[in-house]
Amino acid sequence: MTEYLNQIVTFLGDNPELAGIIVFLIAMGEALFIVGLFVPSTVVLVGAGALVGLGKLDPWSIFIWTTLGAIVGDAASYWVGCVYKDKLRGLWPLSRYPALMAQGEAFFRLHGGKSIFIGRFVPGVKSVVPGIAGMVGMNFWYFTFVNITSAIAWSIVHLGPGFLAGTVLSAIGEVSGRLAAVLGGLCVILFVIIMLGRWLIQIVMPLFPGTHIAVVGWFARRPDRVSQWVARTFDPVHPRSVGMLASVAVLLVTMPLFFWLISEVGPGESLVQADVAIRNLFDTLRTPIGDRILVPVTMLGDGFIIFLLTLVVAGYLFLRKAWRRATGFLISMTGAALFVPLMKGIVLRERPIDLSEGVHAYSFPSGHATLTTVLFGIIAVLVAHDRSAWVKAGVFTITAIYVLTMGFSRVYLGVHWTTDVIAGLLFGTAMVSVFAFVFGSIHNEKIGRGVLSGLVAVALTSIGAWHITRNLPQALVDYSPVAREETLALDAWMTNDWTLVSGRRIGLSGEFKEPLVIQYAGSLDALSKRLEADGWRRPPDWTVKSATGFVEGKTTPDDLPTLPRTHNGRYAALALMRDDPNGGVGGKRWVLRLWPTSYVVDANGNTLPLYAGGLLREEILHPLGEFSSTMIDLPAPALADNPVTALPGAVVRTRTDGTQTVLLPDLAPAIE
Structure with missing residues (x-):
């Protein structure tokens, strides 16, 4: 079938x-x-x-x-x-x-x-x-x-x-534009968040009372004052106890994760390498159209907008005489606004680009993500208070979409590392949980939830539209892509500087993968022509027809496209393959990939892009005779299997771990 x-x-x-x-x-x-x-x-x-x-x-x-x-x-x-x-x-x-x-x-x-x-x-x-x-x-x-x-x-x-x-x-597969990948990936992320939110509120919460009663009963049987306070506060008879308990649970998850992130963003940590890889990935996916969509989004999180919205919400709460919630809201926003620069000054993590001055030149955590989460998270708590599960699911879903889109814009535009944004979301969520725990049980302050929602929507739309209309041209310049290339002299690269290039492929998770056994400075067309003359060929393009080869049980190595592996967030600029004569029953093939690096080589005034390459031997498997898949059979080839070794000008270097890397200068003059 x-x-x-x-x-x-x-x-x-x-x-x-x-x-x-x-x-x-x-x-x-x-x-x-x-x-x-x-x-x-x-x-x-x-x-x-x-x-x-x-x-x-x-x-x-x-x-x-x-x-x-x-x-x-x-x-x-x-x-x-x-x-x-x-x-x-x-x-x-x-x-x-x-x-x-x-x-x-x-x-x-x-x-x-x-x-x-x-x-x-x-x-x-x-x-x-x-x-x-x-x-x-x-x-x-x-x-x-x-x-x-x-x-x-x-x-x-x-x-x-x-x-x-x-x-x-x-x-x-480089069949269509890069913007589709960005927006498609964002939609997938938001879809998952929506499904998880609805699953939590509508399925998990109704199953919670049994455990809830057991835990509260355990505290009630203990004589000390703290246990008795916990039992009274979280008694299931209390109509708001479930929400308060959920707030505590969220707080106990988000704050440890936040401080764990702080310990993982030091030099050499895998998350730091993952941040660089993700930044490079978004560099390749950026388009002018994408910038015109996400720059206005990120502008809605500017301090000017957040400050005015804070005044609007606080002023409305005070007018409604919701004194405690208004005070708690101002304390939360002020605390978050002070905490962000304090943490930036402690962690001292450089931004991906130079955008601000002073303490705000540092990036951890993201101020946009933190303050947007606190502001709109508290508004969501106020609006969803004492409403049905469906209303709560809708309110928190809309809020999550807005906040996550804001955080996504910071990563896409390259002004924050991914972990900066995650840290901001975690700390902001923790602040919202504290507010919900302390002020969520107040029932004698009527705030007019519909009026508050409409007021926030009107204020955000009007102030945001004015701000974007006035400052968008300059913002597009400020957030424009920045070239990140270092120049190496040809002689220095051939002798010592080749070690600056990573010796292993770095995945999006920041982990080191297979060895990179080729470094090539020059024209990819020239290298491709030379290798194709030696029997190498380009793999099939990613199309619907070629992709269906993975669900057929008899696909040959010639008909399977190569998997789109990334190195440091960049897709391969060149991929070639060649059959292995010792392929066996399923067949084997060699796959050569070259990825762009952040370096260029200066060869007597001629600037050459530098590429790093890996060579894998893949075995084609046919599990159950119904599918076709690839398995890496040999991630570290012998020097004799490296096709670049025999090309003119190639030089073999050995790393301290014993891995041999072939350096190859430009082949274009030889081809001409």
Whole structure:
């Protein structure tokens, strides 16, 4: 079945003119009465979304055809129910699935007309609910309205994940623009945060009371005053005890993590290397369009904006005579504003770029992330106080999206290391937890949550729009990408300075990977031509068709694209491969990758980019005969297997750990 569905997806990519009809039939079949049980639409539609993200299919036509198919399928099922009524129960194949019919009827009785919308997303009942609606005589026009709106939402849900995956894949495979990877990655992060938030509030919290009662009972049995205070404060009878206990739990997690981060950002630590790798990755992904989106976002976290919003919120709370909450809010904001420069002066960590002066020239923690988290986190606590689980989930989800987007903008623009932002988020969350614990139980201060929400939204929009309109041109200049290259003299590089380049690949986690056994200064085209003459070739590009080779059981080494490994956050500038004659049953291949470094070589006034390369031998595996995968068979090749060794001008150097690195100056003159 998997092979069959993959063939459909491949066919869509190769025949875009027929894609609309195919997704229409798939979406319609998935919605047909009973038939939908046997039509696995998800794989095909997610694959179609990926093709849209890769630029292979037109997004609007695919979306429209998918939506129309879903509408027609449900309409046909409704018509079947209207015509046959209760006779359907005795007809084949429904007579074989009486439990399914009972389940669908129970679902319809529970949700009424909403079942058409909700049921479209529920496995099992989705194939019978429209037919049941026809059987019970549901109003046609009402059914049509719900059918159309639910089909639109269903199409977005099914095509969306594939579209995001396609955009990220296209960026990795250099098929599309870099901005897609940035926005796609941000969307994935936000999606995970939203799902975790809803899972915590709506699933975990309701399961908490049993443990809650046991813990409080243990404290209640102890005679000391502290235990008795804990028992009274967190008594389940107290309506706000669960929230207070959650605040304590969050505080006990965030503060230790914050201080652990401080210990891990010293020189030579793996997190520091990970920070550099992530910064380099975003350097390669930056685009003018991305800057115009994320520079305004980061400007909304400027001190000027935070200060004015703090005055607005504090002033409103005082006007409502919420004295304690207003005072607590000002203490929290003031404490965070003082803590950030204090920590910057203690840790003394340099920013990735020169942006500020004085203590703010240091980067740990991020002031934008810290103050934005405290400000909007406390506002969320005030607005969500004593509301239902659904309202709390919505309020904290919106807040998390805003705060995380702010932090993401700081990393994307290269003004903070990733750990700076994480530290700011952790400390800010801890401050919000303290506020929620101390002031969350106050019930005699009416603050007008709807008015507060509207006031904050209006103030942020108006002040932010004025600030961005006035200062965006200068901000784009201030946040413009900065070149980070060091120049090495040719002779110095060939003798000693080659050791400045890392001897191992550095992953995004900051960990050292396989050895880098090649350093090349010069034109990649010249090197590629020379190696291709010796039997090396470029691997297949990342396309839908080549990617499906990983889910087929007989793919040869020639047909599998190479995995997109990064070194210090940069993707390979050149990748070549060659068969290993001793490949065995599955086949083996050599893969050579060259990554750009932060160095250039000055060769008598001619500036040459310096690349570092690795050479791996990969074995092609076919687990269970259904998939194809690669396994590194030899990460440290012998010198004789290094193809650069035989090229003119190559010099072999040995590191202290015994690893041999081949230095190769520019081949362009020799090629000419």
